[in-house]
Amino acid sequence: MQTDSLTRFLNALTPASREGVRQLPSETQQKMAAAWEKYLTDDTDLLSLDELDPHTAEHQAAEHVVKEFG
Numbered sequence: 001m002q003t004d005s006l007t008r009f010l011n012a013l014t015p016a017s018r019e020g021v022r023q024l025p026s027e028t029q030q031k032m033a034a035a036w037e038k039y040l041t042d043d044t045d046l047l048s049l050d051e052l053d054p055h056t057a058e059h060q061a062a063e064h065v066v067k068e069f070g
Contacts (some may be wrong), residue, residue, distance in 0.1 A: 009033040012062035
């Protein structure tokens with residue numbers, strides 16, 4: 001199982017969002033994954049949620065990044 005940021009980011013997305021991101025250039029995908037990692041560590045609301053439900057926190061952060069890049 002791969003654990004790089006891009007793979008984790010893609011796995012946190014809904015299937016529809018994941019497909020959209022996969023159609024973007026590789027460089028953009030990498031930037032989105034980096035933004036996702038930063039969002040996960042910087043957002044204090046997500047830090048609390050991450051302790052209770054890590055999957056949901058990752059999903060919310062991933063979808064936020066997709067909207068920001070969209």
